[in-house]
Amino acid sequence: MDLDAFSAVREPSWARLDELSRRRGLDGAEADELVRLYQAVATDLSTIRSSAPDPDAVARLSQLLARARARIAGTHEPAWRDVRRFVVLSLPAALYRLRWWTVGVMVACIAVATVAGWWVATNPEALAAMGTPSERQQYVDEAFASYYDPGAGFAAVVWTNNAWVAALCVALGISGVGTLFVLANNAVNVGATGGMMAAHDSLGVFFQLITPHGLLELTSIFVAGAAGLRLFWSWVDPQGRPRARALAEEGRALITVVIGLAGALLLSGVVEGFVTGSTMPWWLKIVIGAIALAAFWAYTIVLGRRAVAEGETGDLEEDAAGYAVAIAA
Template sequence: MANTIVSNLWLQKRRPYWSRLEALLAAVNSGGIKQLSRAEMREMTLLYRQVASDLSVLRRDGTAQTYATHVNQLLARAHHIIYAGRKTSAIHLLRYLRDEYPEIFRRNLAYVGFSVGITLACCALGAIITSTHIDFMRHFLGPQMIATMERHEMWTHSVVSVAPTATSAIMTNNLSVSFVTFAGGITFGLLTLFSLYNNGMMLGVIGAACHHYGMSVALWSFVAPHGSLELPAIIFAGAAGLRLAHGMVFPGALRWKDAVAQSGMEAARLVSGTIPMLVVAGCLEGFFSPSSAPVWLKFTVGGMLFAFLNAWLFGAGKQSADSSSTV
């Protein structure tokens, strides 16, 4: 019992807040959102944040999974009510990104890790096959890209002259790739896995091909600025697709319909944070990455952005969660 995270005393203290949230949800279900006063809506919002902190504690205790399932269902119902009628504004979006999204990311870290593993494994596979069978890259990349490498030219030089148009096309393409990777979860994860495989293989093959032609510095100095955000965004989209697929394949104690709805909501929230990442990455890829800026500056920008990304995802949101755990 000494190693148990959730004690009976802790449960006794927290259950009244769960019951109160459940009572407010029941009132909404019976008579609509207008049943609640403004004070009760504020109370529900506060309870939502407190119960979310409780859920993070319950999930760390293997003996409290029954409570975790119950609390998770409460949060899913409350989230729909709280955010369905909330007016979207720049301030709300910034607060969401600052306070809530990092917590969502950390809750789904296992899926992110799996997505990272698949991408890296496929990247290594593509690099190994290309290094041992050099003709493989010609079939994978196509004759036009190979021709530019043989001239020791980067295929990205033309982007600079049409940067505004290229930036829009890059953003659209990256958002499309991320959406397909995420939505592929509805195919029980098969399309998500294929998308992660394709992106990993492409990165590995291009990396090995540029190394073969002595263009590694040119390639990675181009990739570093925007890739520090673009590559993680696609990996997070893959994690969201895997989260959706997990709910479809392993519904657990929930009905299949409820499990899909719950996992779909969580997956959508996980992928939502990739949108600003891809917007920034698209601007960098259109204007800065293919520019004649010094190599050291490109790597510095990429490193700083990646450091900021990690500080945001692993550091932000904790203080607000801690403060909301007390009543």
């Protein structure tokens, strides 16, 4: 199909639909015309997608149809139904679809952190790179533990920082390399710190302080890394879909993941801000962290499996995404 010729013939209808969808008031004849043009332009969009999928033309007509649909049916008002759908269906489905990617990222990061920790703990030159002997001793004896200062302000700072790291993992996923760099850098830093603590016979203190909040916090970073890599893979292997559509669908679903991880990281921030540095017994702190992690995985697996079985992916519904249009009778 010659897209330029097709566009030239159909342009008057597109312009008229744009005009009617922007008007404040329509009489009966104009309202009927708006519906007829909406159906005709929806057909045009379908034709372009199947015969000459030009991204600019598809985007233009999708926006035009979205505006006209809102004019015909009224704008969508967020409601508690939407919140419930997000919490019960969209988010768990998106997390469930990432479960094996998450496990893979987790295993890789733990391996990198373990190697980094072993290298620092057993190699004098690597240990020396962590600071002078006095600086390392001061960090082990005071700075590491004093960092976990209980309070709402500390929890807020931790949450903001971790949410930013998670968002970076997803946002840089389009390149693949960016996500891998963030994950590797985070794993090396955690492992090297543990190695330095081990070299000063304080590995137990390291795990006591990092485990309560770290179980959920690090899992959230692993999920974010998995989301970023899944986004990269969606255009490497679109699974029979046009690459632009595959990227759009996965991107929208993974934005759902980012929003959900903000909640998970808020919970881990609360644990870090009020539990890790508190005077509670260490065993109780770790139990609290383990419960938070178990709740996350139960939510992902139980609700996620059910949502995916019902056809949910974490993406928008087809009409909201612009892949299906309402047909007036």
